[in-house]
Amino acid sequence: MAALSNVTRNSRVLIQVIGTTSRTFSCSAVQHGSGKRVGVIGLGNMGGPMALNLLNKGNSVTVFDVYPEAMSKLHDAGATIGHSPAEVAEKSDTIITMLPNSTHVQEAYAGENGVFQTAKPGSLLIDSSTIDPSVSKEMASLAEKKAMTFIDAPVSGGVMAAKAGTLTFMVGGPEKEFANAKAVLEHVGKNIVYCGPVGSGQAAKICNNMLLAINMVGTAEAMNLGVRLGLDPKLLSNIINTSSGRSWSSEIYNPVPGVLPNVPASNNYEGGFGTALMMKDLGLAQSSATRSNSAIPLGSLAHQLYRLMSVRGYAKKDFSSIYQFLQKSENSN
Amino acid sequence: MAALSNVTRNSRVLIQVIGTTSRTFSCSAVQHGSGKRVGVIGLGNMGGPMALNLLNKGNSVTVFDVYPEAMSKLHDAGATIGHSPAEVAEKSDTIITMLPNSTHVQEAYAGENGVFQTAKPGSLLIDSSTIDPSVSKEMASLAEKKAMTFIDAPVSGGVMAAKAGTLTFMVGGPEKEFANAKAVLEHVGKNIVYCGPVGSGQAAKICNNMLLAINMVGTAEAMNLGVRLGLDPKLLSNIINTSSGRSWSSEIYNPVPGVLPNVPASNNYEGGFGTALMMKDLGLAQSSATRSNSAIPLGSLAHQLYRLMSVRGYAKKDFSSIYQFLQKSENSN
Amino acid sequence: MAALSNVTRNSRVLIQVIGTTSRTFSCSAVQHGSGKRVGVIGLGNMGGPMALNLLNKGNSVTVFDVYPEAMSKLHDAGATIGHSPAEVAEKSDTIITMLPNSTHVQEAYAGENGVFQTAKPGSLLIDSSTIDPSVSKEMASLAEKKAMTFIDAPVSGGVMAAKAGTLTFMVGGPEKEFANAKAVLEHVGKNIVYCGPVGSGQAAKICNNMLLAINMVGTAEAMNLGVRLGLDPKLLSNIINTSSGRSWSSEIYNPVPGVLPNVPASNNYEGGFGTALMMKDLGLAQSSATRSNSAIPLGSLAHQLYRLMSVRGYAKKDFSSIYQFLQKSENSN
Amino acid sequence: MAALSNVTRNSRVLIQVIGTTSRTFSCSAVQHGSGKRVGVIGLGNMGGPMALNLLNKGNSVTVFDVYPEAMSKLHDAGATIGHSPAEVAEKSDTIITMLPNSTHVQEAYAGENGVFQTAKPGSLLIDSSTIDPSVSKEMASLAEKKAMTFIDAPVSGGVMAAKAGTLTFMVGGPEKEFANAKAVLEHVGKNIVYCGPVGSGQAAKICNNMLLAINMVGTAEAMNLGVRLGLDPKLLSNIINTSSGRSWSSEIYNPVPGVLPNVPASNNYEGGFGTALMMKDLGLAQSSATRSNSAIPLGSLAHQLYRLMSVRGYAKKDFSSIYQFLQKSENSN
Structure with missing residues (x-):
């Protein structure tokens, strides 16, 4: 699960090992079909390419990052700019966060202008950051009180796989929400593995x-x-x-x-x-x-x-x- | 290189991984041909089956072990009994030792009734024990003074592979002697890998x-x-x-x-x-x-x-x- | 700083090493003088004896513990019972907490019925628990917003020293508040060492x-x-x-x-x-x-x-x- | 037992801690009295000063080192030069070795021109090198066969203490020989501690x-x-x-x-x-x-x-x- 940004051959080997089933067909179907309203918060080396892939698959994408330049690239590619996590949440049904650490995740969800302020009941919140599983559980508990679903889904595969849309996601959350999460994550990844209750992906x-x-x-x-x-x-x-x-x-x-x-x-x-x-x-x-x-x-x-x-x-x-x-x-x- | 005595399936997997080239043909040729005079010192879980395989491949085998029972089994199978390492050396051109540790090896070669007392110049001494490479070098140096060749050749594969004659040998010694060592070791093993100067097999x-x-x-x-x-x-x-x-x-x-x-x-x-x-x-x-x-x-x-x-x-x-x-x-x- | 409850001789040695200046005089002065309103939250092996010593030195003491039996002992000795940290805070100017871990400390101060709910501006909050310095800093920051002073003051010396009133306190907090904290802690300890800003005592x-x-x-x-x-x-x-x-x-x-x-x-x-x-x-x-x-x-x-x-x-x-x-x-x- | 060559104050502290009984009186008695025939092999930072002190206490000293310069210094101070450990042994009743490692010790005693070749039965062999206790035992066993006594006596105190003659010796060997060893070692050290059978000093x-x-x-x-x-x-x-x-x-x-x-x-x-x-x-x-x-x-x-x-x-x-x-x-x- 190392991020193997520059290691072409090996990344390929790893990916081959991790998953063998091609999902090209179903993906291309989505590409022409009815996209979703997806928010992406955190547009770094991993989050940026993920947002692009979501756009390419026909989704309506709203983005936020603390660096304006990161957002303007995505804007050029067709994304809507949100000025805070809260604004992203207002305009999305599913939100994906890809942030550096636990503190950023807590801020993005539970902070003053965080997702929890504006997201609708029923929203699906997918955190792909690698953080402490206890923080994932804390966020899930706060989400539940607002009738939202928080899922942890850290990735494996690195920048190359993020660009290629071939990431592996290890998913923790309520089993009944897995199918919904998978439907979105398949736009940016190749292997979506269910690991158990919230925090299990991180574990x-x-x-x-x-x-x-x-x-x-x-x-x-x-x-x-x-x-x-x-x-x-x-x-x-x-x-x-x-x-x-x-x-x-x-x-x-x-x-x-x-x-x-x-x-x-x-x-x-x-x-x-x-x-x-x-x-x-x-x-x-x-x-x-x-x-x-x-x-x-x-x-x-x-x-x-x-x-x-x-x-x-x-x-x-x-x-x-x-x-x-x-x-x-x-x-x- | 773990000794996987009871682990049928996995041993098989390991062996398949380690070597793929069949050597059945050359082995069967030896079986009917002119065997060698081989001594085996140390007839435990590993050395015993090795001695048996050497007998089965048509070699003339002289054996020694500190436990008489271990020798009598081999005697029944056709081996000559030596009463000391020295006596084994007298009756052999190639000697294989398979002993528990460095001290036993030093004793068997350089001890009072050790191999060095009686082995002929030109003898090939193959130690398959797992010992300190510095002891291997010490023995090789003593052997050289007597115009003998000492080679370290520890094994991988465990008791199952010893019985099946499918051991892997990691060989350290003069490169020019490798072919000779390999010719003998192929009677008891499947993969004979040259690693470098004496001590390299152990390393x-x-x-x-x-x-x-x-x-x-x-x-x-x-x-x-x-x-x-x-x-x-x-x-x-x-x-x-x-x-x-x-x-x-x-x-x-x-x-x-x-x-x-x-x-x-x-x-x-x-x-x-x-x-x-x-x-x-x-x-x-x-x-x-x-x-x-x-x-x-x-x-x-x-x-x-x-x-x-x-x-x-x-x-x-x-x-x-x-x-x-x-x-x-x-x-x- | 090990808690050496049963080790009479060695505890004495340790204490002799740690401090030599007698403070008997100043203490006896307090004993007859105007006591303070001190709250003690957490009445276990360490907190219980500390509360008793505070009573013995003439202070007015209000106590709280989750175990009612722990409180009734102190009640018999003259302490007032509080039914929550908040109630203790209402009746005290200085509060000492002695709790098992970071979570308990967070709950006692920032919880629903916590100290921060009712303590007056200007209150001195002394936490003698051994906890993560980052939690001490977090509590100090919350206290500051309410114009209270939070100080970390973990102890060394064990149950014996707690009973004898000879504990060592390592104090972290604003330097200008150290004299006030020392005045109270000298009722329960012998050496009060200033270590630096809040969290330094824990460190x-x-x-x-x-x-x-x-x-x-x-x-x-x-x-x-x-x-x-x-x-x-x-x-x-x-x-x-x-x-x-x-x-x-x-x-x-x-x-x-x-x-x-x-x-x-x-x-x-x-x-x-x-x-x-x-x-x-x-x-x-x-x-x-x-x-x-x-x-x-x-x-x-x-x-x-x-x-x-x-x-x-x-x-x-x-x-x-x-x-x-x-x-x-x-x-x- | 660290060699604290340049650390004046601390060395003094250490030495004070290690031993308090002055032995000046007995030493000065020896100084004017009948010296012994003592050999010193290894004249480095530690062995050199030790040999000097032995000379100063009135002993007849024969020395050997692989570096001729090391010997000539001692020669100027009155020592006899030996051209090999064997020659030192010929001219001495007690021999002290102070060498870098186990191999040097084995060579000095059991090598071709080693001590064992010429030392008289009854000789006292004191090895002050820090080496593997198993090598000490090996040397003691060889010495015993020749009716000599081998004792291990590694030192503590460093170069300063070697110069001052205040080394601590940890002695392993037959208890009955300890008094003899102590009598010599007191010329170069201050505390001579008996630790048990040979190898115990090293341990x-x-x-x-x-x-x-x-x-x-x-x-x-x-x-x-x-x-x-x-x-x-x-x-x-x-x-x-x-x-x-x-x-x-x-x-x-x-x-x-x-x-x-x-x-x-x-x-x-x-x-x-x-x-x-x-x-x-x-x-x-x-x-x-x-x-x-x-x-x-x-x-x-x-x-x-x-x-x-x-x-x-x-x-x-x-x-x-x-x-x-x-x-x-x-x-x-």
């Missing part, structure tokens, strides 16, 4: 991404140890990938430069899924683990390592740069 | 198994966290396995009871690859990392967790029982 | 207790390793305590049974500061570290170890029982 | 130094967290040092620049006990823990952190520079 994403971090750090450790013991990294990688040590991190996203083409490791750890973003997801895992009293010794240590990396200059590098962080540096002695 | 195995431990502990943490957050384990497992968190541990050997059939987790963590064995391999990784000054934060923590498990009653359970160790126990409050 | 306590946990786990590891290597625990303890490995945990609260008398380790790990309480404080450290992006690798791992202990039956044992958790158990093999 | 030192590393990393984490939460480092340090978080690392060797004068932290982490040396001691702890199957989760993680530091440019800085490593670096973003 699934957090668990996967924590495991991704662990597998990645582990792969970096094993590869670094092997190289220091004199093994050729490609040979070791082949052995691991045909054996019990293999994982998505070793096969698809190997952290050692030169082992795979077209991964961040072979591009100076640029692009891909940044260390700071992984650190954020591990922070959510940490909080969820603390709240549920779940022991996550490796997840917690991976979190600390990404923090160390972030204070030592790696915040913007791809999270596979943990390999470089473990390596002997040039200025060490 | 490859150690790196893979350390990574296996990390991925397994990580999978257990993520699954446990997800379950405590209310997710269904099969659903979470499906999401992970079609996404970036997937690994051999989640797909083939899932540690949560009931998620997969025919894995130790679904059989009260019996069979499989014991916690004590994983702890031993992690100890080798730890030593190699200390010697090469390689940072292995997660590998090292996984080592400590398996140690904690071993002192708290899990030594003989399969290493996937880390899931149970993380779970809330019945007597906790 | 100081959290940092100290995280370090305590690390030092304790470390001491347990070193002692266990030494004993397994054949050293006598008292001898090793003496060497450590006269050398660079010494700490409060090794000198005053040694986790090995029999090394010190009158510590929980020598009393089957009963009494003292429970594993569950330490786990709570480590959770606060974890959250503060995540929020401030501070790397706490050992603190984080100590947190995970206490979590593992809590799910394996150690929740109610003293936190020094980590020694027992590391030891080889009877049922291990 | 004690390893346990103490592992704990020192843990306490130091913990102190750095707590101080860094507190500073990021807005606390003044001196204030936080005072609170910790009068409370349950205190340790030698926080009180005597605080890792935050400016909190204490005359510590490496206040001198750009120069001098003191280098990260590389701490890493070596943690490697010995790791090996001993692996061999004895002792869980050392924090010790093991501290080991990994010092390794990370060593590959990132901190190898030669004082081990308290972990504080700097955790801090936000200038080039991070």
Whole structure:
């Protein structure tokens, strides 16, 4: 579920793995049919392309972002501009939010000019941000009091998939609302997976991404140890990938430069899924683990390592740069 | 490279992954042809079946084990009994050792009645034990002084693969001797992978198994966290396995009871690859990392967790029982 | 800052270390003088004795607790009963809260029948609970809007010190209000330390207790390793305590049974500061570290170890029982 | 037991803590009396001053070092030069070795020109190197076969104490030989502590130094967290040092620049006990823990952190520079 913005080949591989059923046919049907009134709040790298795809599928789209430039692009493409979440909510039946963190989500829904001020009873509120599941539950509870439905639906697939409309959505909310949510989300994604009650989408994403971090750090450790013991990294990688040590991190996203083409490791750890973003997801895992009293010794240590990396200059590098962080540096002695 | 003794389906999957080229033809050729004089020292769960397979392929086999019963079985099957490693060496051109740890290997080769006492110049000494690569190098150096060749060739595949003659061998030693080693090892294994100079086989195995431990502990943490957050384990497992968190541990050997059939987790963590064995391999990784000054934060923590498990009653359970160790126990409050 | 309820000798040592200036004179002056109207909300092991001491020093005390029995004891001693935090606030100028966690504090102040509903402008609100500093700041901000002053003042010293009126308070809040807070807190404590703006008292306590946990786990590891290597625990303890490995945990609260008398380790790990309480404080450290992006690798791992202990039956044992958790158990093999 | 070469004030404090009984009288008696024939092998920062002190106390001293310059200094001071450990042994009744690691010790005693080749039966062999206790036992066993006594006696106190003759020795060996060892070691040290059978001195030192590393990393984490939460480092340090978080690392060797004068932290982490040396001691702890199957989760993680530091440019800085490593670096973003 890493956001693999620049990694063409691998994104494709990931997507192929995640879903195989083509939905092209049903989508094109919608394209010519009766669109919906959909609001999109948060027009960044992910939310912007999602709004565009919703427009392209024939929906009537109202947008809001704190950056006016982000809105004017969408306006040019046919969207209506809202001047606040509340104004977006007034003009929409379904609202999708795609925001950086829990605080932004709380503000957008429950703030002074938030969605809850104006949205109609019966509105479907879909939050695709990756946030703390406890905040999702809090928003769902507030929504319910106003006869609205709040659903958490964090995504997997990255900027490339957002543009291509092939995102995967992990959906948490009332089962009876899933079909409605799916009908909208299919305009921007390819796989819409129902995970359980509200917060379950976040829980699934957090668990996967924590495991991704662990597998990645582990792969970096094993590869670094092997190289220091004199093994050729490609040979070791082949052995691991045909054996019990293999994982998505070793096969698809190997952290050692030169082992795979077209991964961040072979591009100076640029692009891909940044260390700071992984650190954020591990922070959510940490909080969820603390709240549920779940022991996550490796997840917690991976979190600390990404923090160390972030204070030592790696915040913007791809999270596979943990390999470089473990390596002997040039200025060490 | 876990020893998956009781896990029929998965062992098969692993083996299919590891190697696809059939070598049946060349093997059957040997079967009817001129066998070699091969000694086998160490006739436990792995060494015993290997000796049998060597006999079945038409070799003349001399065996030694500290337990007489282990030898008498092989004697009944046609092997000659040696009364010490030295006596085995006298009667063999190629010697295969399969012993529990570094000390046993040092004793078998360099001890008072060891192989080095009697083996002829030109002998090929193949150690399939999993030991410290530095001990492999030490033995190779002693062998070289006597004009013998010592090769490290630890295995992957477990007891089932030992019986079926389908083991994978990771071989370290002089490249020019690889063909000779391969010719013998193909009588007991299916994939013979050249890894580099002596010690490289051990290095490859150690790196893979350390990574296996990390991925397994990580999978257990993520699954446990997800379950405590209310997710269904099969659903979470499906999401992970079609996404970036997937690994051999989640797909083939899932540690949560009931998620997969025919894995130790679904059989009260019996069979499989014991916690004590994983702890031993992690100890080798730890030593190699200390010697090469390689940072292995997660590998090292996984080592400590398996140690904690071993002192708290899990030594003989399969290493996937880390899931149970993380779970809330019945007597906790 | 561990709560050392049953550890007479050591508590005394700790207190001697923490403060030496006697304040008997000023206290006795108050005793006969004009008492204040003080409210106490939360009458558990800590809050109950504090309320009693406030009564004994001549204050007019109004109390509230969710358990009526807790209130009736104080009523017998001369306190007025309030039926809600709001009612306590009505009858008091200074309010002290001593509650289990952040949620309770939020409820007591900002809830429906909370302090903020009825407290007069100019009221001094002192929260002695150990909670997340961000919640302290949130409460202080709400108080400020109502012209009240909210101060965080978590304690150190445990139940014994609460009864003896010798607690240490770490105070965070506006510096100009410190003298007022100190005047009240001196009725229940001996050392009143100013730490900085609101939240600073919590921060100081959290940092100290995280370090305590690390030092304790470390001491347990070193002692266990030494004993397994054949050293006598008292001898090793003496060497450590006269050398660079010494700490409060090794000198005053040694986790090995029999090394010190009158510590929980020598009393089957009963009494003292429970594993569950330490786990709570480590959770606060974890959250503060995540929020401030501070790397706490050992603190984080100590947190995970206490979590593992809590799910394996150690929740109610003293936190020094980590020694027992590391030891080889009877049922291990 | 950290080697505190440049830290005048603190070294003094440490030494005062370690031992209080003056032995000046007995020493001065020896100075004028009948000296012994003592060999010293290894004349580095520690061994050199020790050899000088032995000369000053009236002993007949023969020395060896692989660097001729190291020997010529001692020659000028009155020592006899040996050209190999064997030659030193020929001319001595008691031999003290002070070498960098296990391999050097094995070579000096059991190598081709080693001590065992020429030392007389009855010789007392004292190894003051810090090495693996299993190597000490191995050497003792070889010595015993030749009717010699091998004793391990690693030191604490650093270069300053070596020069001043105030080292602390932790002695492992047969109890009946302790008096003899003590009689010699009192010429170079102040506190001679008997720890148990051979290897016990090493065990004690390893346990103490592992704990020192843990306490130091913990102190750095707590101080860094507190500073990021807005606390003044001196204030936080005072609170910790009068409370349950205190340790030698926080009180005597605080890792935050400016909190204490005359510590490496206040001198750009120069001098003191280098990260590389701490890493070596943690490697010995790791090996001993692996061999004895002792869980050392924090010790093991501290080991990994010092390794990370060593590959990132901190190898030669004082081990308290972990504080700097955790801090936000200038080039991070």
